[in-house]
Amino acid sequence: QKEVEQNSGPLSVPEGAIASLNCTYSDRGSQSFFWYRQYSGKSPELIMFIYSNGDKEDGRFTAQLNKASQYVSLLIRDSQPSDSATYLCAVTPGGGGGNKLTFGTGTQLKVEL
Amino acid sequence: DAGITQSPRHKVTETGTPVTLRCHQTENHRYMYWYRQDPGHGLRLIHYSYGVKDTDKGEVSDGYSVSRSKTEDFLLTLESATSSQTSVYFCAISEPPNPMPQHFGDGTRLSIL
Numbered sequence: 001q002k003e004v005e006q007n008s009g010p011l012s013v014p015e016g017a018i019a020s021l022n023c024t025y026s027d028r029g030s031q032s033f034f035w036y037r038q039y040s041g042k043s044p045e046l047i048m049f050i051y052s053n054g055d056k057e058d059g060r061f062t063a064q065l066n067k068a069s070q071y072v073s074l075l076i077r078d079s080q081p082s083d084s085a086t087y088l089c090a091v092t093p094g095g096g097g098g099n100k101l102t103f104g105t106g107t108q109l110k111v112e113l
Numbered sequence: 114d115a116g117i118t119q120s121p122r123h124k125v126t127e128t129g130t131p132v133t134l135r136c137h138q139t140e141n142h143r144y145m146y147w148y149r150q151d152p153g154h155g156l157r158l159i160h161y162s163y164g165v166k167d168t169d170k171g172e173v174s175d176g177y178s179v180s181r182s183k184t185e186d187f188l189l190t191l192e193s194a195t196s197s198q199t200s201v202y203f204c205a206i207s208e209p210p211n212p213m214p215q216h217f218g219d220g221t222r223l224s225i226l
Binding site: 031032034042043044045046049051088090092099100101103104105106 | 144154155156157158161171203207209211212213214215217218219220
């Protein structure tokens with residue numbers, strides 16, 4: 001069982017729609033959760049992080065965390081073609097080690113005109 | 114953008130040769146990391162450093178060694194490169210306190226023939 005799981009996609013949404021990206025994790029003690037965006041051939045770029053249950057908003061992006069169900073999601077409102085990329089979910093391990101991240105394999109998002 | 118420079122950006126070499134990749138940061142961050150990224154596996158941690166001369170193994174450390182003699186430089190060495198080490202290598206940095214998001218360099222594309 002993978003520690004961090006994401007649907008590889010591609011997830012296709014029309015321009016202007018809400019894109020919903022999901023991530024589940026196996027370590028119940030995980031404390032912090034990160035979303036990165038990676039364009040093809042480029043390096044991962046931090047979008048946002050969350051560590052408390054509930055929602056956290058940053059511009060068009062909202063991260064949602066549910067520790068009881070062990071999932072974290074990223075919503076992208078008013079999706080634009082420039083949002084087309086692979087989105088990586090990353091979590092810190094429980095029991096300390098907050099400096100280390102375990103990454104999912106990413107979900108490819110395609111925003112269509 | 115975080116001040117992280119990876120060198121070289123591209124390298125082609127032969128099996129059995131030693132290879133050293135360099136990561137240089139100007140952010141004075143305490144933690145530095147080396148990852149490899151392969152299709153189907155996502156980002157996997159090779160080694161990380163939590164200070165000058167302080168390093169530890171990650172998930173896929175076999176065949177790799179690292180050194181950190183200065184805060185700003187973190188070197189990754191493949192003592193005798195193998196074709197299975199063909200990959201894209203990313204350096205990342207982070208700074209306490211938690212949650213310590215990591216910021217990535219532009220990557221090195223390494224091909225071992």
